[in-house]
Amino acid sequence: MSKSAVITPFGASTIGSVKVPGSKSHTNRALLCAALAQGTSRLSGVLFADDTEAMLDAIRTLGAEVEENRRELTLEITGLGGSPRLDKSTIDCRSSGTTSRFILPVLASGHGAATLDGSEQLRSRPFAEQIAALRSLGCTLQETQMPGELPIEIQADGLAGGEIEVTTDTSSQFVSGLLMAAPLCDKGLTLRLLGTPVSRPYIDMTIEVMRKFGVDVKKLDDSTYVVPPSRYRATVLGVEPDATAASYFFGAAVITQGKVRVDGLDKRSIQGDIQFVSVLDELGAKVTWGDGYIEVEGDHISGGSFDLQDFSDTAQTLAAVAAFADSDLEISGIGFIRAKETDRLAAMTAELTKCGVEITEKPDGLLIRPNKWLLRGATINTYDDHRMAMSMSLLGLRVPRIEILDPDCVNKTFPEFFDCLEGLRPRAQERSDIAAVIAIDGPAGSGKSTVARQLAAELGLPHFDTGAMYRAVAVAALRAGVDIEDADAITKLAKETNIEIQERIVIDGVDATEEIRTPEANQMVSVVAANPQVRRVLVPQQREWATDLGGGVMEGRDIGTEVFPDALFKVFLTADLSIRAERRFNESSEQTMGSVLDDLKRRDQVDSTREDSPLLVAPGAVIFDSSGLSIEDVVSDLATIFRGLVAG
Numbered sequence: 001m002s003k004s005a006v007i008t009p010f011g012a013s014t015i016g017s018v019k020v021p022g023s024k025s026h027t028n029r030a031l032l033c034a035a036l037a038q039g040t041s042r043l044s045g046v047l048f049a050d051d052t053e054a055m056l057d058a059i060r061t062l063g064a065e066v067e068e069n070r071r072e073l074t075l076e077i078t079g080l081g082g083s084p085r086l087d088k089s090t091i092d093c094r095s096s097g098t099t100s101r102f103i104l105p106v107l108a109s110g111h112g113a114a115t116l117d118g119s120e121q122l123r124s125r126p127f128a129e130q131i132a133a134l135r136s137l138g139c140t141l142q143e144t145q146m147p148g149e150l151p152i153e154i155q156a157d158g159l160a161g162g163e164i165e166v167t168t169d170t171s172s173q174f175v176s177g178l179l180m181a182a183p184l185c186d187k188g189l190t191l192r193l194l195g196t197p198v199s200r201p202y203i204d205m206t207i208e209v210m211r212k213f214g215v216d217v218k219k220l221d222d223s224t225y226v227v228p229p230s231r232y233r234a235t236v237l238g239v240e241p242d243a244t245a246a247s248y249f250f251g252a253a254v255i256t257q258g259k260v261r262v263d264g265l266d267k268r269s270i271q272g273d274i275q276f277v278s279v280l281d282e283l284g285a286k287v288t289w290g291d292g293y294i295e296v297e298g299d300h301i302s303g304g305s306f307d308l309q310d311f312s313d314t315a316q317t318l319a320a321v322a323a324f325a326d327s328d329l330e331i332s333g334i335g336f337i338r339a340k341e342t343d344r345l346a347a348m349t350a351e352l353t354k355c356g357v358e359i360t361e362k363p364d365g366l367l368i369r370p371n372k373w374l375l376r377g378a379t380i381n382t383y384d385d386h387r388m389a390m391s392m393s394l395l396g397l398r399v400p401r402i403e404i405l406d407p408d409c410v411n412k413t414f415p416e417f418f419d420c421l422e423g424l425r426p427r428a429q430e431r432s433d434i435a436a437v438i439a440i441d442g443p444a445g446s447g448k449s450t451v452a453r454q455l456a457a458e459l460g461l462p463h464f465d466t467g468a469m470y471r472a473v474a475v476a477a478l479r480a481g482v483d484i485e486d487a488d489a490i491t492k493l494a495k496e497t498n499i500e501i502q503e504r505i506v507i508d509g510v511d512a513t514e515e516i517r518t519p520e521a522n523q524m525v526s527v528v529a530a531n532p533q534v535r536r537v538l539v540p541q542q543r544e545w546a547t548d549l550g551g552g553v554m555e556g557r558d559i560g561t562e563v564f565p566d567a568l569f570k571v572f573l574t575a576d577l578s579i580r581a582e583r584r585f586n587e588s589s590e591q592t593m594g595s596v597l598d599d600l601k602r603r604d605q606v607d608s609t610r611e612d613s614p615l616l617v618a619p620g621a622v623i624f625d626s627s628g629l630s631i632e633d634v635v636s637d638l639a640t641i642f643r644g645l646v647a648g
């Protein structure tokens, strides 16, 4: 087991397409129905992962014959043609909730004895509702350790069937399992659901797969299903790509503000998790529902309130996406996901908090109050939950130093997840529309200047300090005694002053390297920079500057948003306010800590709220909190990301 994986951010928006593996839910339903069917079924697009291996082992133990072609992702399964004969075997469902909840009623419908068991994690997940339903049908079940939990011994002598009630607010898997065993009951089965079922689309998927294998389920009303005694017949079935797995890549499109297409899914999908795409649409992403594909293009996204009861497996993806939204996002209707692989609400709250996200855990959901400026890397616990690993990895696409512990837990449903994510890494040479510029924006004191200078040296590229240009105009105004509020006079100065920015800053022939950093210049410069006419003069000069030299590292406040929105690599450098103040305090002997802090707050406010070119995190920019890191660490991380972008 590998101990951890550190995600290297993309550094730019991703554009690409992904082939996601077959749906776990679809595969495991098809495997079981094929195992119970008369004849040989052919399945394609099958998922091979821990959860489906558990089901494959289980159906083999029950006597189904399986021929695999793992390269082609196909299976031929010759079924039992009815309920199983049990020979006291133990069926190990590993950590697979679907395998265990689907197999238990099938065992109950058989003849003989068997034991159902699983991993420690599965042993702690609930089974009580299904056990109660099967007991009410006359089956003898014995939990050998804790009531309502695995391991369970089954003494089966067929099921007469009839009518049962099932509580459905913990897991829809209980209903799906009972439905799949229902045609094996002598008199068939009528299922009455108590309460509003969670994840209802999964029940619909079960019915659809059963229908494909020749068994009809009648839905009398929203809570009553009738299954007559019948036989499954072998069939040919193509498993759909996994819509939950696809959610991570749609999330990647939105988070990096790029564009991702997933083939093999469209509006006709039988997977409820496809609804995640509609949520992204509501958040402001551009969604194309194609014929045989879905494409999501990210833009700035807003927040909103979303009930995910029907597609809760995408809640963690949505929470990760929400960290990059422009306003609050609330997810509700998912209290029951506390009983999944882990308490997913508690886990997501703990891990996002570590990354600087303000998140509140509610009884039935999550409230996320995003602020991109505060995002930071962290070591992420994954709680043996594949969805924790996959969703939290998405933060790493824009935030350096997201370290995922026990990344192999993705093997449960998506062994190639990290390779697929890596496949979306943008490559400079595939784009003709980008400028060879590394854009570094960020607030005062974030370490921008030092980082930009050292990164330029490390990569052998020119360095451009655009802040020095605005400072030079402020100094020219100070020298000439021009009123800072006189916008026209300042603009005239910006046009006429000769500014040279190289090793030294020279203004109209006079060295001003120190002069541009005096407290007086500091005071004036944000007003100068907030003057739109001054920007109209200086921004074209900045573009020309970089273009003439064939690109380089350019730092400022609007490089990724205004000056070079098509920059090859964009960075938003930030740090805690207190740390930024300390850095500034150490640089200047003339100010007290209190006045440095006040000055920084004021400048953050002016820079980020001014009407013209406010300081914003540029689309797709890496958000790098340098608090607690050395300059060398920051430079080395950025150089690595850059090299990833330009690698062949």
Ligand code: DC
Pocket (backbone or CB within 6 Å): 444, 466, 467, 468, 470, 471, 525, 526, 529, 530, 555, 556, 557, 558, 559, 603, 607
């Ligand atoms: O990065 P600095 O502190 O030297 O920047 C000086 C001022 O200029 C600061 O108030 C932000 C502003 N500035 C800007 O508006 N746009 C830029 N591209 C660079 C700096």
